Amino acid sequence: MSEKNETLVLFLASIIPIGLVLGGLWFVFGKGGSISQPTTQQLNSSNKCDVTNLPEGIFNYGGSTTWATIRRDIDPVLQQKCPKFVLRYLDPPSGKPxxxxxxKMLIANQLAFSQSSRSFKPEENQQAQQKGFSLKEIPVAIDGIAIAVNHNLNIPGLTVAQIKDIYTGKITNWQQVGGVNLPITPLTRPKEAGGTVEFFLENVLEKESFGKNVQYIGTTTEALRKVDANPGSIYYASAPEVVPQCTVKSLPIGRTNTKFIPPYKEPQVSRSECPAKLNQLNAEMFRSGEYPITRNLFVIVKQNNQIDQQAGEAYANWLLTPQGQQLLEKTGFVRIK
Known part of the structure; x- marks a missing residue:
């Protein structure tokens, strides 16, 4: 071999491996000389739904109006996290939510699971059993009933017994409970409105009927407006619906008149500070049970060993995770664990 040919062979032998290395770097880093970014599809595939036992499909649900803020603020988080688990809220075909x-809609197989602010009744479970399944309730949060009055009413609080006497018509003037000479106007939504009214009748009125002086209001929003406009009015509702309001004030409640527990964290925010500053729930007193009127929020599930049961249980179990409990707390309810 000539000296020129030998030099050419040596040159080619050295240049080919370099070309292969540079080609590999071009493939890895891309034509632009920088590391290629993951595509949207790649990012989405890495953000997988990690909710245990959550089925795929469209699931009808509904129920308590107390759950409205949960449906508005929390359920979309689950929808974004697990888009193949689709929740569809249904109003009742007749009557109010x-x-x-x-x-009732759950028993009629119109819902996969329901949201409730009270336990199911024995007769409701019997109706479900006639359809071939039983009901199961899963508590996910703690709620309280707050008493709303006009800002100008000046009393230290009410006992549960006094609240009962006001709503059954035995106490009719604020003077009878340490206030001024002013007729009391008790407001309530009708019994058909849902779990809050049923809970109040069962646990505060001890199954007695509302008095003749009670006025019936369609919604909490309407009731709070009336309390603001009428110095003698009183109303009860889920604590997250009442405590942060600027137009009314929440009354401390006691089992006896020697110890009243406020539903808000002290010191109470004045009306002049609101809405820049809002009253917060007295979560510690709700959780400990020292606040006298508390209850659980439940997911009501069909026990039928079918996909509806799986959907309801998985939804409830997600609300019981650290993320779910934190979201419930931010929404104004008290975490149960």
Whole structure:
């Protein structure tokens, strides 16, 4: 071999491996000389739904109006996290939404699961059993009933017994409970409105009927407006619906008149500071049970060993995860664990 040919062979032998290395770097880093970014599809595939036992499909649900903020603020988080688990809220075909109508729709197989602010009743479970399944309730949060009054009313609080006497018509003037000489106007939504009214009748009125002086209001929003406009009015509702309001004030409640527990964290925010600053729930007193009127929020599930049961249980179990409990707390309810 000539000296020129030998030099050419040596040159080619050295240049070919370099070309292969540079080609590999071009493939890895891309034509632009920088590391290629993952595509949207790649990012989405890495953000997988990690909710245990959550089925795929469209699931109808509904029930308690107390759950409205949960449906608005929390359920979309689950929808974004697990887009193949689709929740579709249904109003009742007749009557107003509420815990009772939600359970009724569940028994009629119109809902996969329902949201309730009270336990199901024995007769409701019997109706479900006639359809071939039983009901199961899963508590996911703690709620309280707050008493709303006009800002100008000046009393330290009410006992549960006094609240009962006001709503059954035995106490009719604020002077009878340490206030000024002013007639009391008790407001309530009708019994058919849902779990809050049923809970109040069962646990505060001890199954007695509302007095003749009670006025019936369609919604909490309407009731709070009336309390603001009428110095003698009183109303009860789920604590997250009442405590942060600027137009009314929440009354401390006691089992006896020697110890009243406020539903808000002290010191109470004045009306002049609101809405820049809002009253917060007295979560510690709700959780400990020292606040006298508390209850659980439940997911009501069909026990039928079918996909509806799986959907309801998985939804409830997600609300019981650290993320779910944190979201419930931010929404104004008290975490149960």
């Amino acid at each position: 509420g815990s009772g109508t939600g359970i």
